[in-house]
Amino acid sequence: MIFLNKPEITDNEVTDYSVYKKRRQFMKTAAGLGIVATTGAVIKPLFSQSNSSSFSTDEEKTDYKDITRYCNYYEFGTAKTDPAKHAHTLVTSPWTLDIEGECDKPGTYDLEDLLKPVSIEERIYRFRCVEGWSMVIPWMGFPLAELIKRMQPNANARYVKFQTLYDPDMMPGQRDNVLEWPYVEGLRMDEAMHPLTMIATGIYGKDLLNQNGAPLRLVVPWKYGFKSIKSIASISFTETQPYNSWQQSSPTEYGFYSNVNPDVPHPRWSQSKERRIGEFLKRKTQPFNGYASEVASLYKGMDLKRYF
Amino acid sequence: MQIQAKFFNNIVKPVSFVILLFPLLFLISGLFFDLLGANPIETIIRDLGEWALRIILLTLSLSPLSRALKWPQLIQLRRMLGLFVFFYASLHLFCYLGFEQSFNIRSVIEDIWERPFITAGFAGFLTLLPLAITSTRSKMRQMGASWKALHRLVYLAVILCVVHFWWLVKADASTPMVYTAFTVILLLERVWWSKLKNKLKQ
Numbered sequence A: 001m002i003f004l005n006k007p008e009i010t011d012n013e014v015t016d017y018s019v020y021k022k023r024r025q026f027m028k029t030a031a032g033l034g035i036v037a038t039t040g041a042v043i044k045p046l047f048s049q050s051n052s053s054s055f056s057t058d059e060e061k062t063d064y065k066d067i068t069r070y071c072n073y074y075e076f077g078t079a080k081t082d083p084a085k086h087a088h089t090l091v092t093s094p095w096t097l098d099i100e101g102e103c104d105k106p107g108t109y110d111l112e113d114l115l116k117p118v119s120i121e122e123r124i125y126r127f128r129c130v131e132g133w134s135m136v137i138p139w140m141g142f143p144l145a146e147l148i149k150r151m152q153p154n155a156n157a158r159y160v161k162f163q164t165l166y167d168p169d170m171m172p173g174q175r176d177n178v179l180e181w182p183y184v185e186g187l188r189m190d191e192a193m194h195p196l197t198m199i200a201t202g203i204y205g206k207d208l209l210n211q212n213g214a215p216l217r218l219v220v221p222w223k224y225g226f227k228s229i230k231s232i233a234s235i236s237f238t239e240t241q242p243y244n245s246w247q248q249s250s251p252t253e254y255g256f257y258s259n260v261n262p263d264v265p266h267p268r269w270s271q272s273k274e275r276r277i278g279e280f281l282k283r284k285t286q287p288f289n290g291y292a293s294e295v296a297s298l299y300k301g302m303d304l305k306r307y308f
Numbered sequence B: 001m002q003i004q005a006k007f008f009n010n011i012v013k014p015v016s017f018v019i020l021l022f023p024l025l026f027l028i029s030g031l032f033f034d035l036l037g038a039n040p041i042e043t044i045i046r047d048l049g050e051w052a053l054r055i056i057l058l059t060l061s062l063s064p065l066s067r068a069l070k071w072p073q074l075i076q077l078r079r080m081l082g083l084f085v086f087f088y089a090s091l092h093l094f095c096y097l098g099f100e101q102s103f104n105i106r107s108v109i110e111d112i113w114e115r116p117f118i119t120a121g122f123a124g125f126l127t128l129l130p131l132a133i134t135s136t137r138s139k140m141r142q143m144g145a146s147w148k149a150l151h152r153l154v155y156l157a158v159i160l161c162v163v164h165f166w167w168l169v170k171a172d173a174s175t176p177m178v179y180t181a182f183t184v185i186l187l188l189e190r191v192w193w194s195k196l197k198n199k200l201k202q
Helices: A017-039 A041-047 A064-069 A082-089 A111-115 A144-151 A189-193 A245-249 A292-299 B005-032 B040-068 B072-100 B105-114 B116-133 B137-143 B145-151 B153-166 B174-201
Strands: A096-101 A107-110 A121-128 A133-143 A159-163 A184-188 A198-203 A217-219 A234-238 A273-276
Touching: A064 A133, A064 A198, A096 A111, A107 A111, A121 A217, A133 A144, A144 A189, A144 A198, A144 A234, A159 A189, A184 A189, A184 A245, A189 A292, B005 B040, B005 B072, B040 B072, B040 B153, B040 B174, B072 B116, B105 B116, B116 B145, B116 B153, B137 B145, B145 B153, B153 B174
Parallel strands: A096 A234, A133 A273
Antiparallel strands: A096 A107, A121 A133, A133 A198, A159 A184, A159 A234, A198 A217
């Protein structure tokens, strides 16, 4: 397949044409602003991240310290500070990724082989937790679509299922039955192929720390944070909708889609507002976490109150 | 057990008072020295609520403890502890109103109406309110027997607090479980004691 043979992938091979056009549009605008930037230095910092994706937000980034000390990763304990304290037991090198199910290239892949052909880019995304807090995180990574195309899913592949490890020695939190282990997440194929959806390998230009989901972590910025499964050990293409861990834990509270939606409250708390880490007062939550213009069309005609 | 009234009043009481202020002092200093983690507001609101619950359980432990230790003086600490419960619960409520709701009354009412865990917490606070108001010696005298009846509301308050905690937990219920266990033990002990007292009377 072209992606295995060619190390360099051009943009239009992995991106929808419409998105590609939007990117070109952005670059034109950026170039236009660039002219302004030569006369007025104020705009310059906007472009200091030259490799930053057009999907990136220019909102103030959350401190690295906060991103790495305030985590939900129940495999290492249920307190926010537990993962930073305990995740060192996870061995992330060597790491393999199992590819299974409805595709032409199943198998066990070494992390290094997997990452060789991809080019890592920075994307600054908003991140909204179902608990009502949010961050702005400069992820390093690549579009999930690139990986999926390499694995050549067949016509039966309607969903993508992700799993992390089951290893209570490395993940001591798995000794408690707070959730069914291993952690499972899933996406519909079109969600997985969406250019916003990425596999993260780093934050702030550094490799991911264990507590943030090293070495491979899913990032789906328009969905609640628990969809962005950490330390992915297997990806499987399925015909049926995966039953994700939080849905299994409480089906009335957590759904499969879990799109950020201020109008659909969690049964026990409101989702209309969020606290941006580093700020005192809450701010309004945006539909699809502010990515509505990119992703709302994926859910056209769906009752978002029912498919929460 | 019995210690000199002078020592109890001049040392034990003020020392207890200062100790009960520690959680608040820790939170205030934590805010200045960045000890409260990435989400200090959440830490402050949670900790204030948890301390209210801890102290309410401590307050309820005083009477069985004084019986077990044969130390009736302990009961004299009950009013102060009870008022500390009200103090921490008020701060907890105030921080919720300010930091969570920006003092938007409409949104607060909506929250109380729609979120069971907020409903339970708010009901718990309303239950504590008359107890705090009638905590003075003169009110106690004025109300006589009805004072005691009114102050039985503390049992309702502790149950509402524990429910408030349970309903907010996402998956790991181990902490509210501990508080529930304490509550159940304290309530059962009272049932047992009142039955025993009735038997002795007969």
